[in-house]
Amino acid sequence: MEALVEIEEEKKVITGSEAVLKSLLKENVDTIFGYPGGAIMPVYDALYKYEDELTHVLTRHEQGAVHAAQGYARSSGKVGVCLATSGPGATNLITGIADAQIDSTPLVCITGQVASHLLGSDAFQETDIIGISMPVTKWNFQVTSAEEIPYAISRAFYIASSGRPGPVLIDITKNAQQELMDFAYSPCEKIRSYQPYPDVDRDKIIEASKLINRAKKPLVLVGQGVALSGAEKEFKAFVEKAGLPVASTLLGLSVLSVNHPLYVGFTGMHGNYGPNLKTNECDLLVAIGMRFDDRVTGDVETYAKQAKVIHIELDPAEIDKNVKSDVAINADAKQTLQLLTPLVEVRNHQGWLKEFQDCDVTENEKVKSKALFPIEGELKMPEVIHRISEITDGKSIVVTDVGQHQMVASRYYQFNQEKSNITSGGLGTMGFCLPAAVGAKLGAPQRQVIGIIGDGGFQMTVQELGTIMQYNIDIKILILNNNFLGMVRQWQELFFERRYSFTEMANPDFVALAKSYNISAQRVSEREDLDLAIQNWLSNNGPSLLEVVVEKEENVFPMVPAGSSVSNVRLE
Amino acid sequence: MEMEQVAKEYTLSVLTEDKPGLLNRLTIIFSRRKININSLNVSSTEVQGVSRYTLVVTETKEHLEKVVKQIRKLVDVLGAFVYDEDQIFYQEIALYKVSVSAFEQNGMIEKLVRNNGARIIALDKHHIIIEKTGTKVETHELYSELEPFGILEFVRSGRVAISKSKRKTEAFIKELESSRSNKLSIKDF
Structure with a gap:
């Protein structure tokens, strides 16, 4: 009898719009980011009475909504959801969708569309968002009648969050939002044409363990796949047992604490000296949940040619794409590590680890000592990050934008807690940070969220200060202001004979700007004022902004020039 | 040069759910890499709701594997x-339009049709339509032979291919x- 009553309740005649919201609730969504407009108005109208169950954050631009959804997904481990109207609303999502695709972030983006009888007629605010988003989504689907809504949304969540996660877009015509339908929801658990979790090949696990047990100079490269798989503990147990030195990719930062004795640094274009140099000296490279991006490998023709390569990766298309592996394990990181760890022998590669420490001594001498502890001249980005890192004990969520400040933050923030690094890695989207930090805070409200931005990137999505004000989002915003598009300027200095073509910026008064949004703000330019300014900024109740005026023409080193061998890592 | 790095003609056979928009999703994988598709055919299969895309591309094996x-x-x-080529049986259909006056000249065209295993599928006051099924080489051969008589229109279909493999679609x-691989079940291990 009870079951019958429940079915009765489930099967209710409601509008398509309400079905959208009910479906989201069935997927345990509690926060969505969006911006209303004509073609999505029925959903917004339904949202009006769901305010208690669904928190909707009104951003100031659809790009802000999608980046916020990304930040939310990355800090919470849940699927990020955003809502936009047709036409320009939908196209404004594209940058964030492309960013989520390349950085494997689970998103469900819902767009309104003109009524189905108007499709293809160039109606007001009509755009072919299905066609436009196709190359940058894991899956997309156009809903033209209300009854398709539960099917589309349940598939969307399953596809976005399973396997290698990614963005999904559901385009819903206005008539489908308005039609009545019988609502019933069952989560999607299987699609026969989609096999997100390949079975682990046990023979490959055995082969991999043999290579690891035999290696004299092994090096592990850890990527975001380990975090996405929730395998931080398994990863730590694995490297500790086999005594393997660990270098991290940009998105792999914070999987292993920088204070761990086996952590040897950040690898790639602006990574640490040791991991780059030793990649071409190791005898075994164990890559886990990473995709050998060109910013990691430099010239692939000269990359780790002396080493055997084990590649543990969930996405089969990444295996042998850029770097050929000797043993490829196409499976989930957690599953693989659970099977692999019992087979590896207890080892301690002290001599080999010492070689990384020697590299650190060199890097300290040539780069870090000058960058972190300057005694005169203007403030430098690394010393600012270093002080923030010390003061926060490396335990904040750090959201960065793209450019010099991003590389400096990645190099010098001493990540000491898991799931703390949120940045736009693959796509390199300037303007990512401010909205992503908003989402990150809502996804992990108990944690301190610091957004680190350059003066250029800040102005790309500066309108989100309005969102921060309206919802009193407690994030700490740091602008490292050098009045330059610093990374482009650095390349112009190094590779374009100092022709500073359109990289210098006249900036507004950032402090006054933040204050106009009721956000507490201060500027610091003197070394002796830095610590106090940081403390005030971080201890402020509610959102606050700190602008640090830094040296205009500072360069980030070490650097592997684009297309060059990692062996040619430059220290100056 | 290694064999993997020499571009040659390959046939791709893709089994899909019969869903709208999929053709676009498939072709952008090629266009993104600026790979030209030589021919393309979409058809139903012996399994209901399942489509087969047959594509012919000229690429290196190494590149194609990534695609x-x-x-x-x-x-x-x-x-x-x-x-x-040697792993499949394949055919293409070509249609040739020639004028009735050329056809009636000296019986040469009729002879070509017969010798090439082609057939005349339509005939009206002005034109005849010749159909030839075969490999690209064969349909091209007939083309060359008909050319002196004046080909008014020519069209060739995409390749259809059936593999020699023993695998059954169903x-x-x-x-x-x-398959269990739709869900991650760590407890199974």
Whole structure:
């Protein structure tokens, strides 16, 4: 009898719009980011009475909504959801969708569309968002009648969050939002044409363990796949047992604490000296949940040619794409590590680890000592990050934008807690940070969220200060202001004979700007004022902004020039 | 040069769910890499609701393998296979339009049609339409022979191919349906 009553309740005649919201609730969504407009108005109208169950954050631009959804997904481990109207609303999502695709972030983006009888007629605010988003989504689907809504949304969540996660877009015509339908929801658990979790090949696990047990100079490269798989503990147990030195990719930062004795640094274009140099000296490279991006490998023709390569990766298309592996394990990181760890022998590669420490001594001498502890001249980005890192004990969520400040933050923030690094890695989207930090805070409200931005990137999505004000989002915003598009300027200095073509910026008064949004703000330019300014900024109740005026023409080193061998890592 | 790095003609056979928009998802994988598709055919299969795309491209094996992995990743793709010429049976259809006056000249065209195993499928006051099924080489041969008589219109279909493999489409799909890899079940290990 009870079951019958429940079915009765489930099967209710409601509008398509309400079905959208009910479906989201069935997927345990509690926060969505969006911006209303004509073609999505029925959903917004339904949202009006769901305010208690669904928190909707009104951003100031659809790009802000999608980046916020990304930040939310990355800090919470849940699927990020955003809502936009047709036409320009939908196209404004594209940058964030492309960013989520390349950085494997689970998103469900819902767009309104003109009524189905108007499709293809160039109606007001009509755009072919299905066609436009196709190359940058894991899956997309156009809903033209209300009854398709539960099917589309349940598939969307399953596809976005399973396997290698990614963005999904559901385009819903206005008539489908308005039609009545019988609502019933069952989560999607299987699609026969989609096999997100390949079975682990046990023979490959055995082969991999043999290579690891035999290696004299092994090096592990850890990527975001380990975090996405929730395998931080398994990863730590694995490297500790086999005594393997660990270098991290940009998105792999914070999987292993920088204070761990086996952590040897950040690898790639602006990574640490040791991991780059030793990649071409190791005898075994164990890559886990990473995709050998060109910013990691430099010239692939000269990359780790002396080493055997084990590649543990969930996405089969990444295996042998850029770097050929000797043993490829196409499976989930957690599953693989659970099977692999019992087979590896207890080892301690002290001599080999010492070689990384020697590299650190060199890097300290040539780069870090000058960058972190300057005694005169203007403030430098690394010393600012270093002080923030010390003061926060490396335990904040750090959201960065793209450019010099991003590389400096990645190099010098001493990540000491898991799931703390949120940045736009693959796509390199300037303007990512401010909205992503908003989402990150809502996804992990108990944690301190610091957004680190350059003066250029800040102005790309500066309108989100309005969102921060309206919802009193407690994030700490740091602008490292050098009045330059610093990374482009650095390349112009190094590779374009100092022709500073359109990289210098006249900036507004950032402090006054933040204050106009009721956000507490201060500027610091003197070394002796830095610590106090940081403390005030971080201890402020509610959102606050700190602008640090830094040296205009500072360069980030070490650097592997684009297309060059990692062996040619430059220290100056 | 290694064999892997020499571009040659390959036939791709892609089994998919019969869903709108999939053709676009498939072709952007090629256009993104500026790979030209020589021919393309979409058809139903012996399994209801399952389509088969047959594509012919000229590429290096190494490059094509990466492309095929991207195709397999598409949510609605059931399977994708690459074949070289000796792993498949294949045919293409060509249609040739010539004028009735050329046809009536000296009986040469009729002879060509017969010798090439082609046939005349339509005839009206002005034109005749010749149809020839075969490999590209064969349909091209007839083209060259007809050319002196004046070809008013020519069209060739996409390749259709059947592999020599023993795999059965239905069994392959059954296998996918019973696969456990739709869900991550760490407890199984």
